[in-house]
Amino acid sequence: MSNILNNKKISETTFRKEVVAIFDKYNNAIPLSIVEKELKKFNRITLYRTIKVFLEKGVIHEITINGAVSNYAICKDECDTIGHHHQHIHFKCTSCGIIFCVEVDRFPSINLPKYKIEQLEIQATGFCQSCNV
Ligand SMILES: [Zn+2]
Ligand SMILES: [Zn+2]
Ligand SMILES: [Zn+2]
Numbered sequence: 777m778s779n780i781l782n783n784k785k786i787s788e789t790t791f792r793k794e795v796v797a798i799f800d801k802y803n804n805a806i807p808l809s810i811v812e813k814e815l816k817k818f819n820r821i822t823l824y825r826t827i828k829v830f831l832e833k834g835v836i837h838e839i840t841i842n843g844a845v846s847n848y849a850i851c852k853d854e855c856d857t858i859g860h861h862h863q864h865i866h867f868k869c870t871s872c873g874i875i876f877c878v879e880v881d882r883f884p885s886i887n888l889p890k891y892k893i894e895q896l897e898i899q900a901t902g903f904c905q906s907c908n909v
Contacts, residue, residue: 777778784833795826805839805847805875841868847875
């Protein structure tokens with residue numbers, strides 16, 4: 777995972793590595809407020825620029841469910857500068873509020889005649905593993 781910046785051909789800086797490590801630490805999507813809390817000392821403009829570069833280069837992706845504040849999660853190898861190609865579902869727990877990227881065995885493919893799908897996102901809400909007890 778430490779090679780993610782190399783893999784996506786982004787020059788490594790101490791700050792970028794620090795931000796990637798935060799996303800890597802969480803098993804779920806996180807809002808910027810958590811990134812800021814983890815960083816402790818940071819320059820807001822540098823952070824926003826870093827997030828923008830990460831989104832463009834396929835390091836992280838943005839998830840917004842029902843107009844709530846954006847969450848961000850790390851991308852796997854399938855994403856690059858060409859675009860994001862996720863094969864997972866975004867699940868928001870209505871109890872704890874955490875958003876998870878959930879891998880599925882078979883991500884549905886949808887055929888829309890006359891339209892060209894660039895990204896397909898499936899969102900679900902319900903109870904996560906910890907809350908569903
Ligand atoms: Zn992605
Ligand atoms: Zn939950
Ligand atoms: Zn995701």
